[in-house]
Amino acid sequence: MPDTPEQPIVNQVARLARIHLDEQQLKSSGEKLEQILGFVSQLEQIELPKDVIPFFGAIESVNAIRDDQLQTSVPREKILDNAPESDGEFYLVPPVFKPTDS
Amino acid sequence: MEDSVLNSNSNSQSNNRQTVPFNDAKIIIGLEVHVQLDTDSKLFCGCSTRFGEAANSQTCVVCTGMPGALPVINQRALELSIRTGLSLNCRIARSTKWDRKNYFYPDLPKGYQISQFDQPICGPGHLDIQTTEASGQPRRIRIERAHLEEDAGKSIHDESNDRQSSKIDLNRTGTPLLEIVTYPDIRTAAEAKAFLSELKLILNYIDVSDCNMQQGNLRCDANVNLHIPLRGQQIATPIVEIKNLNSFRAVERSITFEAQRQFEGWQENGVTIADAPKQTRGWNDHTQMTTLQREKEDSADYRYFPDPDLIAVKIEETQIKQIRSQLVQLPAILRELLVKEYNLKPDDAAVIVSQGRGVVDYFLTVADGCENSRVANNWIGQEVLRHLNESNQTIQQYPVSHQQFTELLKLVIAGTLDQTRGKEVLNAMVEHSISSEEAIKQLGIKSVDNSELVTLCETLMDENQNVVEQIRSGNEKAIGMLIGKARKKNPNANPGLVKAMLSKMITG
Known part of the structure; x- marks a missing residue:
């Protein structure tokens, strides 16, 4: 684990998350990330027996499973209320292929 | 990559490349097949998976990814995945978990897809396919894994509104998919097609999916590159993933095109797998060509991590045993039965089996009833299948019951009816839904002493x-x-x- 996350990593994570960060935000995000990683890295100091199986959640139970049963969906007008833009039928989003692409 | 790589663009190398014939290149093909599982409800919520309903009429807080909504796995999707795995000779995981595959696209409302990264529900397996090789030996294609994941929604790029916006329908979001991944064991375009045909047939037999390719219920990507021998070494061309293959013909043609394109590209510039990353190309059915798809350089960085909203699934031995005990006979077994026990030619057996279990059962009953499997095959393979094809009917809708068909064939076998009159009788039976007796009467057929x-x-x-x-x-x-x-x-x-x-x- 690097002591200080490289600035390019913060840049890349921001880009992947489609978040625009200005220089000040990039710097503070880097510092916060560093703190978080530092905190988590304490776990590396624990010596574990080799046969410990990793677990992937805080809950130890397994098999929360439901039957293949239909349930009523949310009415369209209600679910589309959450959309920044819709035509009452579809969500409208910025064009995936811009006009200049053609 | 085990092959050593030559990497130079000097003129002498270029001359060497020109001397290699295309037929010396080995085509290396691996397939990724997405199968929509035949469930009533979605993978993690109770919304319907029905195709063709009004846009955005089948969604809820779970499949649209509202904050705080919790996904719960569908029992039948697990069962169908295990059934598929067993039919493909896969090892079934005793413990499987869920991971988030993060990427941004307008038809993915959560900003991630729930998938399985390192603990897929089905591990390694294999599928044997018949090929046209002279040896007649089947080819074994190894399966690397099969994992469950949710489908994304559908983007509609409407031309009518001057492309001011794209429309999104989230009905398909959360529909269960099983992604089946092969090892790169496939060597020709025809083998790729044969693999897909056999896989589709199996999925039909085991009632896992209707595999309707027009509706996108079976989708395929192909990873293709070439191994080319040059001066005692193997040279590998860069791997290309071909997307957007929605018919068997597209799979076959795109691989043939891509192999040729890669070969010519290599002859021209000598670029190998060491020089270029994996590329994504899309198949265009109109131009019959693959074209480069533009991607963000780091779109492959999906930053998988375990989904904290879901817990692991333990699969018990008893559950696997139970599903195994309910498995139906697979196409390969039935083909063997028809060849060995019913003396059909392999090609004839393949035709009957390719029509689905209903036609196989019809054949078996008629062949047993009239005690002549060759005659039964001739009549079912030609007359019945032609009618089903022309009328777009299933065997269940065929107007002549297997009893009636057996009675007719008995008359033909006994010589009471010759082939031509027999077919006239059958046509009348089909047309008027009458028995062979009634048809014979209606046609005025009398026995001649x-x-x-x-x-x-x-x-x-x-x-x-x-x-x-x-x-x-x-x-x-x-x-x-x-x-x-x-x-x-x-x-x-x-x-x-x-x-x-x-x-x-x-x-x-």
């Missing part, structure tokens, strides 16, 4: 003495003319019997 036949033959000989002379002088084929005339005089006379009687009476 021996004395009638004798009279008929005598009349024919009297009226056609020149033909009789021809036959007597050694032109045996001329007898066909008399049989034709016999049919006109009495359509019920069995041509086989007429021929036998005539030749006895003429040549003694």
Whole structure:
């Protein structure tokens, strides 16, 4: 684990998350990330027996499973209320292929 | 990559490349097949998976990714995945978990897809396919894994609004998919097609998916590159993933195109797998070409991590045993049965089995009932399948029951009906949904007794003495003319019997 996350990593994570960060935000995000990683890295100091199986959640139970049963969906007008833009039928989003692409 | 790589663009190397014939290159193909599982509800919520409903009428807080909504796994999706895995000889995981695959696209409302990264529900397996190789030996294609994941929604790039916006329908979001990944064991475009055909047939037999490719219920990507021998070394071209293959024909043609394109590209520039990352290309059905798809350089960085909203699934031995005990006979077993126990030619057996379990059962019942599997195959393979094809019906909708069909074939086998009259009877049975007895009556078919036949033959000989002379002088084929005339005089006379009687009476 690097002591200080490289600035390019913060840049890349921001880009992947489609978040625009200005220089000040990039710097503070880097510092916060560093703190978080530092905190988590304490776990590396624990010596574990080799046969410990990793677990992937805080809950130890397994098999929360439901039957293949239909349930009523949310009415369209209600679910589309959450959309920044819709035509009452579809969500409208910025064009995936811009006009200049053609 | 085990192959050592030559990496130089010097002129001498270029000259060397020009001397390699295309046929020396080995095509390396791996497939990723997405199968929509036949469930009523989605993978993690109770919304319907029905195709073709009004846009955005089948969504809820879970599949649209509202904050705080919790996904819960669908039991039937697990079962169908295990059933598929067992049918593909896969190891079934005893513990499987869920991971988030993070990427941004407008049809993915959560900003991640719930998938399985390192603990897929089905581990390694294999599928044997029939090929046209001279040896007749099946080819074994190894399966690397099969994992469950949710589908994304559908983007509609509408031309009518001047592309001011794209429309999103989230009905498909959260529909269960099983992604089946092969090892790169496939060597020709025809083998890729054969693999997909066999896989689709199996999925049909085990009732896992209807595999309707038009509706996108079976989707395929192909990873393709070449291994080219050059001066005792193997050179690998960069791997290309071909997307957007929504028909078997597209799979076959795109691989053929891509192999040629890669070969020519390599001859020209010598670029190898060491020089270029994996590329994504899309198949264009109109131009019959693959074209480069532009991607963000780091779109492959999905930053998988375990989904904290879901807990692991433990699969018990008893559950696997139970699903195994309910497995139906697979196509390969049935083909073998038809060849070994019913004496069909392998090609004929393949045709019957490719029509689905219903046609196989129809054949088995009729063949057993009339005790002549060859005749049953001829009639079902030709008459029945042609009718089903032309009328776009399933065997369950076929108007002639297997009992009625058996009765008809018994009459044909006994010689009571000749082939031509038999087909007329069958057509009447199909058209009017009547029994063979009723059809025979309706067509005015009467059995012709021996004395009638004798009279008929005598009349024919009297009226056609020149033909009789021809036959007597050694032109045996001329007898066909008399049989034709016999049919006109009495359509019920069995041509086989007429021929036998005539030749006895003429040549003694």
